[in-house]
Amino acid sequence: MNSAQAFSRIALMLRNRALFPKAVTKTVFSNACQANSLRFLASYPPHTIMTMPSLSPTMTQGNITQWKKKEGDSIGPGQILADIETDKATIEWEAQEEGFVAKLLVPSGAKDVALGSPVLVLVEDAESVAAFKDFVPGAASSAKPAAEPKPSAASSKPVLSLPTHDVLNMPALSPTMSQGNILEWSKKVGDSVAPGDVLCEVETDKATIAWEAQEEGYVAAIFFPGGTKDVPIGSPVLVLVDDKGSVAAFKDITPDSLAAFKSSAPSKPTVIAAAPATPAPITASPIVKAPIADKGVSSNRVIASPYARKLAAEAGLDLGSISGSGPEGRIVAEDVQSAIQRGATKAAVAAPPPPSPASTPATTAAAAATGLSYTDVPHTQIRRVTAARLLESKQTIPHYYLTAECHVDALLQAREIINSSQANASSSSTPAPVKLSVNDFVIKAAALALKKVPGVNASWNAEYIRNFNNVDISIAVQTPSGLQVPIVKDADKKGLGSISGDVRSLAAKAKEGKLRPEEFIGGTFTISNLGMYGVKQFAAIVNPPQSAILAVGATDKKVVVAGGSAGGFKEVSTMMVTLSCDHRVIDGAMGAQWLQAFKQYIENPYSMLL
Structure with missing residues (x-):
């Protein structure tokens, strides 16, 4: 133990002894919670309950891919506790203080663990670990708490009634x-x-x-x-x-x-069971729903966000048939969208007479009779969020598409010259430079075109259009968990070599699930290249809140009429590109101007080097 760790441990012990003369549980919410929760208990040594942290801005739950520590292990600040799969990537969860792992409350491989759910118990010394062998979060909540102060006069005043x-x-x-x-x-x-x-x-x-x-x-x-x-x-x-x-x-x-x-506000009545049951996990969410003050709370009430209710009403779905994935079972828009896709129960308009057995659809029997063989693959967090975001994009963004054919003979020649020059300049003492790809030129050309036509480098807002000063290009990368979009930041200011190095490094991290949040959050424009698969042309879906995405196809050879007095024919290499635009932000003429600028850079590659 170094001096810094020793000082941290001493400070922690002194703080606990000064503030909590009796044994105390301190629940630490590593995500966006309102406050620490303190419980005065006499049955356990001082300990910290660590909860599922928020490792991305849109994360509501996570999968614990693998614990890096086991019960009894010591930990210190900066050490990795677990690999957690979020809606964006697999991220290492680092410890912020030292101690010993007393209890892992969820196993490796646990899926859909809600933010704020207890996942680990931390104690100050190894001797305290054994006391938590059979620990269950909240199991000692029936212990008599310390006397609470009487409410002040101010707190006894009636509280205003507020709308939901x-x-x-x-x-x-x-x-x-x-x-x-x-x-x-x-x-x-x-x-x-x-x-x-x-x-x-x-x-x-x-x-x-x-x-x-x-x-x-x-x-x-x-x-x-x-x-x-x-x-x-x-x-x-x-x-x-x-x-x-x-x-x-x-x-x-x-x-x-x-x-x-x-x-x-009124709360649900407490039901005392005949036998003790495992308590529900502690949850914390950045959104707290307040009930209407003048209405009673029914135990059958369906808790859903306003947007989720709207989607359900439009689709004619019964919210009671949908399971919520939000905090405390709250139904969110993603749950409704998933229910629509799988065909959830429709809301009843009238109560029809019960059908006779003969008229009951035999859908299940018919499906079984077909003898289909299939395997259900559970969704990853990335797949779920990608599905919800792209569905939202197609439903709410008015897409239009512009396609251009680019001649790339000059680009391919420039690429070969640059790569050969770099290879010849390398020696046995210096590593060979990374070879430039066609995609590196595409990224650079797109970045320069965004500076030339800045209206495309923008985002829609209900009150205004935001034009970005920086050019951060998101690159679509396929990973085992789903689609990822790591970002080449300030691509307009970087050389082709720097762009090439960034792309390879980010793509490797994405495939390993090691991207940091700042490496995939905040792009201003996206490029999706399927040319390596032989795809000649396709149209991509805009990645909100961005306003445009460029779909790049494979290079292809074709014969065209040769210009000049000689006439005849010649073989050229071409590449088809399609720009998908948000018409709320980018008018047709502006999209065409951007595509024209991009085409000029691609067909005159040395202009990108000036």
């Missing part, structure tokens, strides 16, 4: 983020929001990231103005309501009064 609303807390936009700076709000009080809309720009410890809305509604209150620094994760920052008429009710609301309202 969502409280959005500061999210965890990077694995190591503990607080963030709100640089600029993209929405103001009274504005409508929809899934994919940018709420604000948040500066994390890694980068500046656009915080996107996950459901629709209206902004009723903003607690922190633009420019506020060091806002802790889990702090209430915004209130969202279902309809615009409810906005006025939150004119003078504060986080404290919201907390008081939540604590006074």
